Amino acid sequence: MWQLLLGALLSAALTLGPAVASGPAGRSPEGPAGARAEARATATRATAGTTKRFWVTDRHRYTSPWYAGERRKMIPFGCTRAPYYDPDPRCTGERGFHHGLDMAMPCGTRLFAGLPGRVVRPGSAGGLGPSYGARAFRIRNAQRDVDVVVGHVRRVYVDPGDRVRKGQLVARASDAAAPDGCHLHFEVRPSGTGYTSAVRPHDYLMLAR
Numbered sequence: 001m002w003q004l005l006l007g008a009l010l011s012a013a014l015t016l017g018p019a020v021a022s023g024p025a026g027r028s029p030e031g032p033a034g035a036r037a038e039a040r041a042t043a044t045r046a047t048a049g050t051t052k053r054f055w056v057t058d059r060h061r062y063t064s065p066w067y068a069g070e071r072r073k074m075i076p077f078g079c080t081r082a083p084y085y086d087p088d089p090r091c092t093g094e095r096g097f098h099h100g101l102d103m104a105m106p107c108g109t110r111l112f113a114g115l116p117g118r119v120v121r122p123g124s125a126g127g128l129g130p131s132y133g134a135r136a137f138r139i140r141n142a143q144r145d146v147d148v149v150v151g152h153v154r155r156v157y158v159d160p161g162d163r164v165r166k167g168q169l170v171a172r173a174s175d176a177a178a179p180d181g182c183h184l185h186f187e188v189r190p191s192g193t194g195y196t197s198a199v200r201p202h203d204y205l206m207l208a209r
Contacts, residue, residue, distance in 0.1 A: 055075045062209055063208050064205050064206055064208070065112060066206075067103065068110040073101065073102070074104045075101070076101060079097055079098075081095055082098065084096070084180075085097060099195045100188075104181070107174050109184075111169070111184060112170060114148075115144070115204070116163075117139040117142065117163075118142075122160060125192040126191075132177060133151055134176060135154065136149065136151040137150055139164060140191055142191075146199075147191050147192070148188055148204060149186070149188070150170065154171070154172055154176060186204075188200075188204045
């Protein structure tokens with residue numbers, strides 16, 4: 001009887017051999033796209049495990065009319081090796097493109113309107129996706145014809161349609177939808193456009209050392 005059982009097991013192993021050789025379970029699809037996706041996922045897990053947050057060499061701390069205190073840059077605008085973005089043709093070395101500027105700060109840090117404007121209604125053109133956090137919002141400044149995105153926030157003190165004055169407390173920073181901890185995602189776009197139209201935000205953030 002045991003000889004028959006052993007023979008059945010060997011036969012099953014030979015039958016399954018080619019399927020097992022095709023790759024271990026959980027692998028990304030074959031080809032460059034699958035390899036890149038797997039690499040990004042691995043990098044993201046590694047980042048979460050080591051709590052790496054800063055993808056810039058700049059260690060200076062900056063003040064801004066948009067937030068309280070002195071804060072460091074986390075992820076720059078433009079091409080970056082931070083593992084959260086798909087490879088972008090504008091960048092070399094498989095780097096992704098970040099459409100805003102991230103400033104590290106503790107959860108609960110006060111955020112202010114650095115420019116006067118009106119809070120944009122969420123359903124209007126250029127609405128924000130879930131990666132900005134459920135309470136992210138835009139402030140439209142008519143003079144410069146731009147929408148300023150304030151992302152990764154918790155308490156929000158303004159409502160859609162509200163007019164805000166420069167210096168007004170509008171929200172507090174959080175880690176909502178942010179895998180790398182509490183920070184402000186600051187993004188600037190021409191009014192009514194999406195993230196792919198984002199422009200370099202530094203002149204609007206008004207950083208000072």
